[in-house]
Amino acid sequence: MNGHILLNDPLNHNPFDDALKDDELALSGVADLGHVVEPGAIDISHGTILYLEDVTVSFDGFRALNKLSLVIDAGELRCVIGPNGAGKTTMMDVITGKTAPDSGKVFLGQTLDLTRMNEPAIARAGIGRKFQKPTVFEQHPVWENLELAMKADKGWFATLRARLGREAQAKIEETLEVIRLESDARRLAGELSHGQKQRLEIGMLLMQKPQLLLLDEPAAGMTDDETMELATLLNRLRGTCSMMVVEHDMEFVAALAGETGRVTVMAEGSVLAHGTLEDVKREEAVIESYLGR
Numbered sequence: 001m002n003g004h005i006l007l008n009d010p011l012n013h014n015p016f017d018d019a020l021k022d023d024e025l026a027l028s029g030v031a032d033l034g035h036v037v038e039p040g041a042i043d044i045s046h047g048t049i050l051y052l053e054d055v056t057v058s059f060d061g062f063r064a065l066n067k068l069s070l071v072i073d074a075g076e077l078r079c080v081i082g083p084n085g086a087g088k089t090t091m092m093d094v095i096t097g098k099t100a101p102d103s104g105k106v107f108l109g110q111t112l113d114l115t116r117m118n119e120p121a122i123a124r125a126g127i128g129r130k131f132q133k134p135t136v137f138e139q140h141p142v143w144e145n146l147e148l149a150m151k152a153d154k155g156w157f158a159t160l161r162a163r164l165g166r167e168a169q170a171k172i173e174e175t176l177e178v179i180r181l182e183s184d185a186r187r188l189a190g191e192l193s194h195g196q197k198q199r200l201e202i203g204m205l206l207m208q209k210p211q212l213l214l215l216d217e218p219a220a221g222m223t224d225d226e227t228m229e230l231a232t233l234l235n236r237l238r239g240t241c242s243m244m245v246v247e248h249d250m251e252f253v254a255a256l257a258g259e260t261g262r263v264t265v266m267a268e269g270s271v272l273a274h275g276t277l278e279d280v281k282r283e284e285a286v287i288e289s290y291l292g293r
């Protein structure tokens with residue numbers, strides 16, 4: 001079976017561009033599972049968007065991830081907290097294909113084995129990643145930043161090429177509204193505040209229509225107001241995509257998790273505790289390793 005059927009942009013493949021991908025997908029055995037998945041769709045028929053089981057990553061014998069297991073439901077906004085060095089960023093590196101695990105399973109939905117895919121293929125499959133530092137095109141207006149981000153996604157752009165004007169414009173306007181930068185659309189991105197740049201970068205990720213958004217300490221360096229505005233933005237994105245947010249700022253985490261949202265506490269490369277924020281804050285191990293006395 002041709003593995004292409006599981007990719008994001010099946011209509012728009014240059015076979016020479018992607019010569020490797022066929023092999024990767026053929027290796028992944030996805031065809032054996034017998035699911036009929038719509039081309040480009042992630043199979044969330046079991047309610048899971050991300051599945052990690054016993055993932056281990058060693059750097060020169062040091063285990064940055066140590067049998068890490070974690071499941072994220074489709075549509076969930078999961079907060080991950082934990083001390084420095086717990087392996088949070090390494091976990092995101094594994095999910096996005098930047099780091100290959102020594103062992104363990106990493107699946108997007110039921111069928112996509114991320115350990116068999118490279119970084120571009122994983123991004124195309126629908127995982128967007130926000131790094132700590134905003135990376136926007138400073139010399140370009142906000143509007144153009146979103147336009148460029150859309151063009152970077154071959155499939156979406158190609159589909160719209162014939163009728164780019166209106167639909168693309170509508171998507172950009174919708175995104176500007178979501179990130180609350182409507183009135184800054186014509187300003188140069190370089191003139192924005194740190195918080196606005198962070199929101200713009202999230203907007204750029206949204207232009208690629210991710211199914212799962214990974215955000216690594218997105219509130220770092222933000223003022224309190226900017227932090228709360230970011231929390232409002234992420235809460236508004238619920239239902240649009242699943243999210244995993246790594247963060248230290250406990251007020252921010254509280255604003256995202258609410259009373260019922262699940263929070264994962266990592267330490268020393270695995271899950272130390274899991275539950276509502278109130279639950280995990282009460283756990284002795286969490287108090288000792290992370291929250292302090």
Ligand code: ADP
Nearest residue numbers: 059063064082083084085086087088089090091
């Ligand atoms: P966190 O994001 O939770 O602070 P990291 O995932 O960045 O933790 O790091 C986990 C551990 O792995 C740390 O001890 C870090 O020094 C180590 N580490 C991370 N990346 C590398 C690397 N490329 N080479 C060697 N050690 C690394």
Ligand code: MG
Nearest residue numbers: 088089090216
């Ligand atoms: Mg980190």
